[in-house]
Amino acid sequence: MSVTMDTLVSLCKRRGFIFQSSEIYGGTGSCYDYGPLGVELKQNIKRLLWRDFVQSRADMVGIDASILMHPMVWKASGHLDHFTDPMVDCRDCKLRFRADHVDALPWTHYCPATKGNKFTIPAGEPCSHCGARRTLCPDCGKGELTAPRQFNLMFKTFMGPVEEDASVAYLRPETAQAMFVNFDNVLQSMRLKLPFGIAQAGRSFRNEITPGNFIFRTREFEQMEIEYFVNPRDAVDGRPADEHWHDRWIADCMAWFRRYGLREENLRLREHEKDELSHYSKRTVDIDYRFPIGWSELMGIANRTDFDLKQHSKFSGKSLTYFDEERKEHVVPYVIEPAMGVDRALLAFMADAYVEDEVRGEKRVVLRFHPELAPVKVAVLPLLKKREEIVRAAHAIRADLAKQWRVVYDDTAAIGRLYRRQDEVGTPYCVTVDVQTVGDSEKGETGDGKATIRDRDSMEQIRAPIDALPGLFHDLLSGGAWSQVAVRFPAAK
Ligand code: ATP
Numbered sequence: 353m354s355v356t357m358d359t360l361v362s363l364c365k366r367r368g369f370i371f372q373s374s375e376i377y378g379g380t381g382s383c384y385d386y387g388p389l390g391v392e393l394k395q396n397i398k399r400l401l402w403r404d405f406v407q408s409r410a411d412m413v414g415i416d417a418s419i420l421m422h423p424m425v426w427k428a429s430g431h432l433d434h435f436t437d438p439m440v441d442c443r444d445c446k447l448r449f450r451a452d453h454v455d456a457l458p459w460t461h462y463c464p465a466t467k468g469n470k471f472t473i474p475a476g477e478p479c480s481h482c483g484a485r486r487t488l489c490p491d492c493g494k495g496e497l498t499a500p501r502q503f504n505l506m507f508k509t510f511m512g513p514v515e516e517d518a519s520v521a522y523l524r525p526e527t528a529q530a531m532f533v534n535f536d537n538v539l540q541s542m543r544l545k546l547p548f549g550i551a552q553a554g555r556s557f558r559n560e561i562t563p564g565n566f567i568f569r570t571r572e573f574e575q576m577e578i579e580y581f582v583n584p585r586d587a588v589d590g591r592p593a594d595e596h597w598h599d600r601w602i603a604d605c606m607a608w609f610r611r612y613g614l615r616e617e618n619l620r621l622r623e624h625e626k627d628e629l630s631h632y633s634k635r636t637v638d639i640d641y642r643f644p645i646g647w648s649e650l651m652g653i654a655n656r657t658d659f660d661l662k663q664h665s666k667f668s669g670k671s672l673t674y675f676d677e678e679r680k681e682h683v684v685p686y687v688i689e690p691a692m693g694v695d696r697a698l699l700a701f702m703a704d705a706y707v708e709d710e711v712r713g714e715k716r717v718v719l720r721f722h723p724e725l726a727p728v729k730v731a732v733l734p735l736l737k738k739r740e741e742i743v744r745a746a747h748a749i750r751a752d753l754a755k756q757w758r759v760v761y762d763d764t765a766a767i768g769r770l771y772r773r774q775d776e777v778g779t780p781y782c783v784t785v786d787v788q789t790v791g792d793s794e795k796g797e798t799g800d801g802k803a804t805i806r807d808r809d810s811m812e813q814i815r816a817p818i819d820a821l822p823g824l825f826h827d828l829l830s831g832g833a834w835s836q837v838a839v840r841f842p843a844a845k
Contacts, residue, residue: 355706357644360699361566363717367777369393369702369727370567382563382570389777390698392727392758394574397697398553400724401576404608405551412549412578413542417530419555420521425529426506428667429660434631435525436502439561442488444495450561451500459486460493505558507571523557528689531579532660535672546674546685547597549580553694565645567695574694581685583676584658594634594686598655601690602637605653609639609697613722614704618642622649632659641700650700651692658684701725705778711811719778720809723829728779729757730825733770737763741790741799749783749803749818753825775808781828782806783821804844807834813844 364370369390373383386394406412426432438451449457456475462468465482470493478485489495507523510516524530531538531550538550553576563569580601586593602621609619624636634655641650661672661684673682705719723729730753734746746761753759760779762770767784774782784804791799803821806813812834816824820841827837 354642355644355703357566360644360702360706363706363776364390364566364702369777382560383572384567384570384695389727393701393721393725394694394698396725396727397694397701398574398576400612401608401692401694402551402553405576405578405604409549411547412551413538413544414551414553415530415534415538416554417527417534417552419524419557420509420511421524421529421533423521424667425533425664426522428663429529429532430631430663431506431522431525432504435506436504437561438500439503440497440500442492442495442497445489445492447489447491448561449490449497453562454490454497457490459488459490461486462493503559503561505560507557507559524555525558526556526691527552527554527575527577528579528691529660531577532664532672532687533668535581535661535664536670539674546586546676547580547582547593549578551576551578553577565643567699568643568645568648570695573696575691576694577689577691579656580688580690581674582688583674583683584686585676585679585683594655594657594688597688598635598637598653601688602639602653605639605651605690605692609641609650609700611722612701612725613720614641614700618700618704619650620647630654632656641696641703643699644703650696651690653688653690656687656689658686660687661685716772716775718775718808721778721780723780724831726778726780727758728760728774728777729753729829730759730781730783731770731774731779732759732761732783732785733767734763735767735784735786739787739790741793742785742787745790745818746783746785749785749821753783753821756822757825757829771806778808780808781825782808789818805838805841807838810834812838814838814841815844816841 367389368387371385371387372379373385374380406414439448440451440454441448458472458475461471461473461479461484463471463479463481471479473479489497506525509521509523510519511521512519530552554574555572556575557572560569560571563571580597582593582597584592584594588596606619610616618641620640622638622640629636634657636652636654638649638652640647665672674685676683705721707718707720709716709718732746732750734742736742750759750761771782789799789803791797802815802817804813804815824837828834
């Protein structure tokens with residue numbers, strides 16, 4: 353079953369993942385705020401990207417550059433001249449659309465065959481009553497659309513106290529350029545040898561004409577981009593090094609998404625047609641995901657050739673080359689760029705994790721997040737909140753586990769409901785503390801010092817000593833499968 357966007361939007365708001373920005377003022381168009389669980393999930397995505405693509409690789413380093421860059425950066429990169437989308441306006445209602453998106457929108461139609469009744473007709477389809485196809489504004493259905501005009505997507509602002517042309521600055525529309533302009537700084541300070549890559553994760557801004565579909569297309573978003581520099585003179589397995597590394601990065605990125613839970617049937621590669629390629633690109637391949645809105649780009653992996661380094665060298669007058677010791681010559685490296693949208697990745701992980709199943713005749717909503725992605729790793733739940741020893745023991749377990757992971761305590765409902773709540777936000781494990789754990793001091797009974805651990809996906813339960821919990825969760829949360837780790841302990845009765 354595939355989840356709808358409306359279901360995700362409502363779950364995100366209800367359970368503290370994502371809120372409309374400035375909601376109490378009516379909201380800011382296409383801007384979103386990550387709530388307490390959303391921020392954990394997003395940070396986990398960024399942490400895993402950084403760990404897997406930067407820290408664990410000998411050929412990668414990272415930077416964190418400022419968002420405001422010298423305006424010449426955007427002249428040299430081509431963004432000032434080319435970072436545009438074709439825009440059309442409705443002459444009647446004045447709404448604006450991206451010309452290439454209009455055909456993909458459902459359209460409003462006042463059908464003459466039904467005395468002018470209003471219908472919303474799916475994108476690309478004719479009216480089933482009169483057979484007409486959309487020629488007018490897809491929103492109001494009344495106005496003619498203007499001819500397309502080019503619209504630059506960069507946000508403009510002013511540096512310093514004077515608002516004049518000389519002080520115009522731009523919010524970066526991508527993180528990539530900082531890696532190019534810092535190429536020589538990084539190369540010299542880190543004494544790197546080709547091939548190597550520089551990564552950066554951070555905010556980008558695009559004044560999108562038609563943002564929408566929740567966090568899929570927003571005007572402020574986070575990217576993680578990698579610029580992987582290779583020597584174009586080198587060959588690997590008989591192929592030019594840039595082509596070899598391009599394929600390697602496509603495979604590595606696909607494997608990364610699969611590793612953290614995206615299902616094979618929801619992923620595909622899409623090769624850009626020649627006429628669709630950006631001005632700098634020799635070849636671009638998108639990883640598409642089957643989002644609730646249909647197949648759409650999750651990330652792009654481009655071979656940007658030596659375009660950017662050459663442009664920045666030309667505009668800055670600084671040499672941006674690499675000295676090839678073997679051939680005793682300076683070369684301008686080629687660059688392979690895996691460019692990922694963190695928010696889009698988050699949306700894909702949520703959509704893929706969403707499952708509705710049935711437990712004892714009741715609907716259960718589960719986000720089957722990979723444990724490393726899950727915003728909360730463990731929830732500690734007291735079975736009886738009136739028993740002081742139980743509550744005390746549960747708080748102590750939470751505090752101990754929270755030294756290493758995001759762990760929550762909840763006693764605000766009966767246990768069945770508490771489990772459902774944790775399932776719905778994707779918490780992989782719950783720990784319950786009961787009378788058996790702590791015993792009954794009034795009756796002189798001591799507890800067994802064990803707690804019940806419940807697995808989100810199988811709903812199986814085991815009983816383990818409290819002091820074994822850190823070790824147990826270490827195994828489970830660092831990739832150990834429940835079926836293998838749980839056998840060390842008896843099933844809970
Ligand atoms: P699109 O064709 O969807 O506009 P793009 O090809 O312009 O995207 P890139 O410039 O290749 O996108 O950016 C790399 C990645 O950054 C995209 O694959 C996407 O995940 C993310 N991204 C780009 N624009 C946005 C946006 N407006 N909102 C959220 N994420 C975005």
